[in-house]
Amino acid sequence: MTSPTQARRLPDEADLAQRSAPAALEDETFAGPAPDTGADPVSDGAVVDPQGAMQPLVSPAASLLRFITCGSVDDGKSTLIGRLLFETNSVFDDQMDALKRDSKKFGTTGEDLDFALLVDGLSAEREQGITIDVAYRYFSTGNRAFIIADTPGHEQYTRNMATGASQAELAVILVDARKGILPQTRRHSFITSLVGIKSVIVAINKMDLVDYSQERFEEIKRGYEAILPALGFTDVTFIPVSAKAGDNIVTHSPKTPWYRGETLLERLETVEPETFDAGAEPFRLPVQWVNRPNLDFRGFSGSIVGGKVTKGDAIVALPSGGRSRVKGVHGPDGEVDSAEAGEAVTVTLADEIDVSRGDVLVSEAAAAGVSRSFSGDLLWMANRPLIQGGRLILKIASAQTPATLTTLDAAIDIHSYEAKPADALSMNEIGRVTLTAERPVVALPYGENRDLGAFILIDPVSNETVALGVVRSIGEAEAAKTEGSAEPRTGLARVADLWLGEAARGDEKHRQAKIRARIAGSVLVGLLALIFQMPLLLVPVLAILDFVLRPFLAVAFGADRLPEEKRLDPTVVDSGGGI
């Protein structure tokens, strides 16, 4: 192929150095993207930019499949991935050389190549021969591009498996043919189902160690089928493989003539996992950032997580409930008429309504759930146990707010998949919980929307991510209440709020404690009055006056609110509040 570029003379370095100078200057003042080569003042027509004549190279939209490998320790997940990379020619020569060297040094396979070393990249992993953290790998065949997350089987690192699973559309669940279904196989299967994966491949591995026995394969298959009802997978394939020997990975193995199904790669290349984005969803945009470059522009930026937005659409800002119309939709290349799920946009509105980071713009027709409390399933990932009443920070879409674990409704027994009552969740346990947030949050059941239905919990002191979970249902009563709170409140209620202070609003315990403390204070004032021998009639009057008026004094001097707000809202970060 002779492209126009090849016909022209090569630019020499001096030309190029000169040409890059104005671009560098532009950068200093941040004028945005570097100017197009056509407008470059230094071009004299003879100089050729290596990029000048290039045609936009858009590769055909090969479908992308994100999948994970999971299962119990040493079932052969990493070996399987390594094998897959090797057989699809995705291992580069220098990496192959390194693999040969490493296999001698760390290998667990004697003389053979230890394919797990292609993915186990941390020194601790190579020393111990286990996977600790998820490894992301990328490869493609003629038919499909793949992003694989190889997850650890070790129970201690379940959090990393769950992370990998949350981003995948399909799971390859490995079972060691000798050992069969282990507790960790069940745990990983449950987490796979928890994060909404519907398509799984059960790869029964190490067939070489059971003489490629069809009986053993069928036995394990029946065993797994027995636990399927609890998991809700809609598409399950069983494949007998040997990751180490390469049977049924890419090519059909002569050693399993009894198996007539697809090889692992064939399955991966053709499977159409159930997609999560229901097409007809209403518009939803969690606001990541209020874009206000100057006084004349106020836009709300974020990635659309559902539906479509078109100029002129009627929208509601949640949780406030403010209504407006879409004035403009701005994409990466400027203003557009409409945009849909998956696109990053900035939306401007016709009215000046109150919207900040964490709020969600939705189409008027379908307001999402707004509530302070919701129930959900979570995986607890911290060393210390989770107990009722625990104070945490909830992050859901772009919103972040302090929250309390109001009830621990049940813990899942990993052996029977039954929900059982529990006092605490220990590390790597899955539980049903009810969470109550300090501020109303916008949430949807995970089955309806993944972005508004998935959350993490953060420890307010250590800042660790201690749980990941999915929303199952939104508090009904609360929903009604928050809608009300958007309306102006009665004068009396506002005075009462002022008297009690911001912090006590909506918190009955706090309210009562405050009232008791104030009664005690007033009694003290009365006692003092007695000691100083004031007229007996004045003593109660003084005490009552103190009881009623002192809080307002505190408010007037700002002594009541500031420290309390600080303490109660640990999610407010001065800067770098993030993405």
Add this chain to the structure above:
Amino acid sequence: MKTEALKQALDKYKFDMAFGGARRDEEKSRAKERVFSLRTPEHRWDAKNQRPEPWRLFNTRKKKGESFRVFPLSNWTEQDVWDYIAIENIPVVPLYFAAPRPIVKRDGALIMKDDERMELKPGESVETMMVRFRTLGCYPLTGAVESSAANLDDVIAEMRGSRVSERQGRVIDQDSGASMEEKKQEGYF
């Protein structure tokens, strides 16, 4: 050495976050990297105890003195980067395109000698070779590759057919299996 300079700058200006272009497909310890990767006040990376990042929920909370390295392109591949450069017509430095350049062969790497900083060892000589850089790192620790790909189309075509990894030219990676991890623990990007 670029690690030291980086750490000094981070200490001086007390940045909360430093953005990097590192990708998981580059190297096996980078394959384990988070998008929001926490560093201690001493800039250390604790690879074994990283925060889980499920879905797209990033925990951006940190204590005073701690900082983040943020890798927005984590899940891009080398191919994605070049395709994007092509689609968006992004200018890149000329060293990425093949040209005749003065080269010294050292420990199997093709090191470019274009000024006096690099001293020749006994037996070494400078020859002119048609090379380009697939990756640009510390000088003189980044090797060039022999190539005739002088424009973007050719670079993309060459990469598609390549049998060696992108960082093959980085001398720094090859000290030992976990070399990059060690460097990262000390504050390297």
